[in-house]
Amino acid sequence: MPFPSAEQQRVIDHRTLPLVVVAGPGSGKTRMLVERMIALLRDDPNRNVSFVTFTRTSRRDTERKLEKALGAETLALGGILVPRVGTLHATAKAILHRFAGLLGREPNFTILLDSKGEVDMLVREAIDDLGLDVGVHELRAALSEFRCSYSWPDGLGIKDDQCQEALDHFNRLLAFYSTFDFDGVVEAASELIDRAGVDLPALFLQVDEFQDLNPADQRFIELISRREGSEVVVVGDDAQSIYGFRHADLMGLHRLWADEAWAKATLSECFRLPSEVLSAALALVGQSKYLGSSLIARPDTTGRIATYQCTQPRYQDIAIARRILELRESITDENGDRLKYKDFMILVPSTNFIPGIVATLQDEHGIPVKQVFRPEIPDDAWSILLVLRMARYRDNLALRHWLERLEFDPDSIADIRREAMASEVTLFSKCESLEDPRIDELLGSLETVSSETSSTDRLARALSAVPGMSAHQQDLADLLEVIVGEEGTPESPVAWMQRIGERFGIAESESDISEDDRVLVSTLHSAKGLEAECVFISWMNAQYMPMTGRDMEEERRVLYVGMTRAKRVLGFAFHEKYDPVKKRRLREEAMSPFLRGISDHLDIQHITAASLM
Secondary structure, X not given: OOOOOHHHHHHHHOOOOOEEEEEOOOOOHHHHHHHHHHHHHHHOOOOEEEEEXXXXXXXXXXXXXXXXXXXXXXXOOOOOOOOOEEOHHXXXXXXXXXXXXXXXXXXXXXXXXXXXXXXXXXXXXXXHHXXXXXXXXXXXXXXXXXXXXXXXXXXOOOOHHHHHHHHHHHHHHHHHOOEEOHHHHHHHHHHXXXXXXXXXXXXXXXXXXXXXXXXXXXXXXXXXXXOOOXXXXXXXXXXXOOOHHHOOOOHHHHHHHHOOOOEEEEEOOOOOOOHHHHHHHHHHHHHHOOHHHOOOOOOOOOOOEEEEEEOOOOHHHHHHHHHHHHHHHHOEOOOOOEOOHHHEEEEEOOHHXXXXXXXXXXXXXXXXXXXXXXXXXXXXXXXXXXXXXXXXHOOHHHHHHHHHHOOOOHHHHHHHHHHHHHHOOOHHHHHHOOOOHXXXXXXXXXXXXXXXXXXXXXXXXXXXXXXXXXXXHHHHHHHHHHHHOOOOOOOOHHHHHHHHHHHHOOOOOOOEOOOOOOEEEEEOHHHOOOOEEEEEEOOOEOOOOOOOOXXXXXXXXXXXXXXXXXXXXXXXXXXXXXXXXXXEEEOXXXXXXXXXXXXXXXXXXXXXXXXXX
């Protein structure tokens, strides 16, 4: 298909007014936004032009396209306030670093690392300080919900005034430790943007997947759109809104669509999906009248979507594995080459089904498999980072962690921290006043670390001498070499911390997927933003899709997202339900009601033990 289309060109050329674009799957929105960025940067490379995305895969692809078109120098241009490509939180965090002083924070603030229990630690401190009768998990979820959606959940067990008191104290703890949690990053950046007199430069934002943002996130984007000189384009599809559990607000897209201050555009052509897949997907969501379901359906072919009706649950995995091997031999990609394993994707309603699929593909059919993963910083790298933060910034949160390693008991740590907060001094200053030999030894070793960062060997030796460090010197040296890679040894604590953060994705919350040649096995939710030549969706039984206790319409949208990942081939699988009274296997009762609703688009194939021989 020729690019850009007339609809896409209008978005690329649009200027001044904020613009909301409704764009369904396969409509070329990402390529369009990248082309818009290229045009803006060619006109003025010093502009704060940014693409706000939500997956590492999308970020990597976008960065490559921009670098190819503009060169690496433009992408890495110094003095730019926001990252050229990054998450919403990365954008908000960059703004906070520039103006942290206006909020009484140091520019070197940290972000709480959930995988290391930091969020729970501060929530527990708030509960203990206030004497609240509520669990850590419950209060944490309530604080997050309020800050994302501006409303408290029902049934928390404490009164609204106690909830507000807990929020206020949690914010005091964040300030004391000079840190933010992920929810607080956007909240604080919005506060800055909304202030009069803040000299925020004009921002040119391209925001993808607006329907997946929560109300606080959406407010952040809308505030930027009102700043003089800023230009904001948001793209969304309410039919693909699937993150209600994260407080995403699909109605935010509708509000912008009805707002006279926003220009509007629609991408109505689908370029990626096969006609039979597009027709089935639109039939699935068509009755709901979504803005994003206004795609123009091309004339349908005689093709139907292969759907495996299996007499046994495990036959689904076997049938899909065999089909993958067949397709690799029978069809080629656009270059005429045989399909690779990474051209295939298997999606399921729940992570519970993934181990069985992985075992069938790998162990029984020799098909390599990969999964979505969330990068986690190893314990030794975490230890290095804490020490560097203490050595360079006298970081109070890092010291709070390290007091446990110095064998201060929990009650003593709580008393020291409360006394420091009451006296309005830092945790470092309070600990120094204790004249405790453990603290004195720590401070001396931190001075050595700070002066020994230009060599991995010297840094490893200095780190191993820090009291409370559990890793051996050689292990630390080996890890530092891995972190350095081929880029050369960082020459300062700050550079080392940046390298560690980049290596282990510390400042990011989204999951990742390796780029090696393996079949991706994932939940339907985690497939958002991805695509593959061939997609199979299994365990499409009534008890699993929709999942019990979940919103029926959101589950329909989840399936819609999964279906529209397929560029060439889509397949379904489910297993029959055996009725012991009627002594027969049932199809209609077993099949997901969503599949029953689009049965005219399906080619149902009966899979039995005999057919798999």
